[in-house]
Amino acid sequence: MGLGLSHLSRVPARLALGFRMDLAFVLRSPALTIYYLAIDALLIPAVGGATFLLAERLAGIGPWSDWQVLFLLGYATTVEGILSAAFTYNVSHISRRIGRGQFDHLLVQPQPLWLTLATEGFAPISGGAALVTGIAIMSWAWTGLGLPLTLAWTGAFAVNLLSSVCVVLATMFLWSVVAFWAPVAGEEISMNVHDALGSLGTFPLDGIGGAIGIGLVTVFPAGLVAWMPVRALAGVSADPWGFLLTPAAAVLMFVVAVPTFARGLRRYRQTGSSRYSTFGHRR
Amino acid sequence: MNGEPAVVLTGVWKSYRQRERGSTPSEVIARLFRPRFRTIDALRGIDLTIGSGEVVAVAGPNGAGKSTTVKLLSGLLAPDRGTVRALGCDPVRDRVRFVARTGVCFGQRTELWWDHPVASSFDWKRVVWNIERQDYDRSLAVLTELLGLADIWRTPARELSLGQKMRADLALALLPEPELVLLDEPTLGLDVLAKRQVLEFCRAINQARGVTIVVTSHDLTDLEALASRIVMVHKGEVAFDGPFSELRATPGTGRRLRLRTDGLRPVLAGARFLETRDGAHEFSYDPSVTSLPALLAEAEAQVAVVDVETHRPPIDDVIAGLYEQWRTS
Numbered sequence: 001m002g003l004g005l006s007h008l009s010r011v012p013a014r015l016a017l018g019f020r021m022d023l024a025f026v027l028r029s030p031a032l033t034i035y036y037l038a039i040d041a042l043l044i045p046a047v048g049g050a051t052f053l054l055a056e057r058l059a060g061i062g063p064w065s066d067w068q069v070l071f072l073l074g075y076a077t078t079v080e081g082i083l084s085a086a087f088t089y090n091v092s093h094i095s096r097r098i099g100r101g102q103f104d105h106l107l108v109q110p111q112p113l114w115l116t117l118a119t120e121g122f123a124p125i126s127g128g129a130a131l132v133t134g135i136a137i138m139s140w141a142w143t144g145l146g147l148p149l150t151l152a153w154t155g156a157f158a159v160n161l162l163s164s165v166c167v168v169l170a171t172m173f174l175w176s177v178v179a180f181w182a183p184v185a186g187e188e189i190s191m192n193v194h195d196a197l198g199s200l201g202t203f204p205l206d207g208i209g210g211a212i213g214i215g216l217v218t219v220f221p222a223g224l225v226a227w228m229p230v231r232a233l234a235g236v237s238a239d240p241w242g243f244l245l246t247p248a249a250a251v252l253m254f255v256v257a258v259p260t261f262a263r264g265l266r267r268y269r270q271t272g273s274s275r276y277s278t279f280g281h282r283r
Numbered sequence: 284m285n286g287e288p289a290v291v292l293t294g295v296w297k298s299y300r301q302r303e304r305g306s307t308p309s310e311v312i313a314r315l316f317r318p319r320f321r322t323i324d325a326l327r328g329i330d331l332t333i334g335s336g337e338v339v340a341v342a343g344p345n346g347a348g349k350s351t352t353v354k355l356l357s358g359l360l361a362p363d364r365g366t367v368r369a370l371g372c373d374p375v376r377d378r379v380r381f382v383a384r385t386g387v388c389f390g391q392r393t394e395l396w397w398d399h400p401v402a403s404s405f406d407w408k409r410v411v412w413n414i415e416r417q418d419y420d421r422s423l424a425v426l427t428e429l430l431g432l433a434d435i436w437r438t439p440a441r442e443l444s445l446g447q448k449m450r451a452d453l454a455l456a457l458l459p460e461p462e463l464v465l466l467d468e469p470t471l472g473l474d475v476l477a478k479r480q481v482l483e484f485c486r487a488i489n490q491a492r493g494v495t496i497v498v499t500s501h502d503l504t505d506l507e508a509l510a511s512r513i514v515m516v517h518k519g520e521v522a523f524d525g526p527f528s529e530l531r532a533t534p535g536t537g538r539r540l541r542l543r544t545d546g547l548r549p550v551l552a553g554a555r556f557l558e559t560r561d562g563a564h565e566f567s568y569d570p571s572v573t574s575l576p577a578l579l580a581e582a583e584a585q586v587a588v589v590d591v592e593t594h595r596p597p598i599d600d601v602i603a604g605l606y607e608q609w610r611t612s
Binding site for chain 1 (some may be wrong): 299300351354357358359360361363375378379380382383385387389391392393394395396397398399403406407410411412413
């Protein structure tokens with residue numbers, strides 16, 4: 001049972017399909033979609049609103065200027081935006097699919113599981129509000145900070161952004177493995193992990209040392225959602241290796257998450273799912 | 284239909300471990316520290332071969348192992364022991380290759396995209412299953428005609444009735460023209476008309492394309508209408524494997540005799556009394572043991588017989604009788 005990398009060429013067709021279906025969905029009820037997108041655009045960055053207001057009031061937080069805090073907020077919102085645009089339909093909330101017995105639907109598709117997971121949740125329009133808001137906030141902060149638009153910085157930014165997405169996904173998938181063993185108790189675990197990462201991820205975590213500080217970049221890597229990469233990207237830290245920390249952590253987490261999830265999947269193949277609910281399936 | 288079997292199960296065992304929960308607070312706390320488990324053998328060394336182009340019904344009482352069998356065949360479960368081969372593949376190890384040639388349809392587990400019209404789900408299937416456009420058009424035309432999809436084509440899945448949803452799901456499973464179709468309770472919850480459509484469609488697709496169909500259902504009348512062979516699973520073992528006619532001929536599942544008399548019920552030594560309904564007395568008898576003329580002579584010697592009717596018992600009654608025999612044995 002190989003990785004099926006020969007299926008890579010099928011990714012564009014899958015993404016085009018997701019785009020087509022999402023566009024049709026949006027065009028069928030434009031008023032509802034606008035309402036939905038507006039709520040998303042306001043609520044997702046609001047998670048970090050308190051941090052930003054505090055930074056404004058205090059003219060920064062610790063070593064962070066208010067513009068850097070704004071960049072942090074925009075970055076975290078963009079990470080969230082990518083997740084909601086590319087991994088919707090409970091692909092990122094995979095514990096729901098496992099816990100509700102909906103994983104069977106993935107296994108009857110004639111393509112490697114990675115291809116299904118990478119493409120099935122692609123809904124760039126209905127899920128794109130946070131992405132647009134995040135990019136807008138980042139662009140505003142980027143102008144305020146006067147950051148360079150060099151090839152090196154842009155490359156580092158893109159790699160770090162994708163790494164942060166990878167970290168969040170890997171963390172959600174890692175915790176979701178619990179649902180293979182405890183489908184009822186674990187059904188909503190990815191949602192809880194996501195909420196905790198989202199709310200902690202918008203804080204500048206400087207000054208938090210000891211076990212908690214280490215824990216927030218390892219066991220529960222909220223610090224890698226935005227804080228660690230933005231320290232390097234927005235010039236808070238002068239560490240020349242700072243750009244590499246999040247990508248390195250993402251690779252490590254990916255390496256841990258894949259076999260752990262595969263172990264859970266082997267368990268699923270042994271025991272199956274004793275429950276099934278249509279709730280949330282392909283909606 | 285070629286000579287190679289579509290499905291071969293050899294010595295397949297499948298067990299589940301179930302945790303026994305406490306019912307009182309003290310028991311619950313005690314079992315937190317000393318959990319107890321029991322092992323349920325869903326399948327106990329099953330051997331089963333299904334030829335290419337066959338339509339086989341898998342039946343059995345609740346918990347007999349029917350769904351486990353279908354899940355093993357569809358690659359969703361791996362056997363604990365033994366081997367499962369379907370279409371020459373191991374459904375778990377060769378999952379991608381295998382499911383590309385298999386159609387799976389679980390009753391009340393829709394593959395349709397909920398907020399999209401039925402047409403979108405078919406477009407999704409075409410892309411994910413990598414179906415060539417001309418093959419898609421040809422297959423869709425056949426399915427649309429056989430299952431009457433035209434009237435629901437632009438309706439969102441969430442607005443479909445149960446029967447319409449099942450029709451669309453069946454068509455979706457058949458769209459890639461699979462060689463093997465696995466149907467788990469496909470008529471569950473359907474009304475008479477919807478059931479008939481589903482069954483007629485399955486028959487038509489089997490005859491037209493030689494598709495191998497494995498179907499489970501609690502509705503034995505449906506199964507008899509569709510399948511030529513029935514595999515009865517009981518306590519994880521194959522209790523019967525053969526044609527329906529042979530099942531009907533098993534001891535204790537003979538013919539029925541209905542006697543309308545002047546009111547009195549005769550006592551027949553060669554038949555078993557079942558019930559009296561609307562003034563008619565119903566008996567069960569085994570024609571290989573007792574002849575009908577002998578029974579009638581015995582009855583007329585006791586009462587005035589007004590009307591006589593004989594018939595085969597409904598297949599549900601045959602199976603219920605078997606289940607009862609198994610339960611008490």
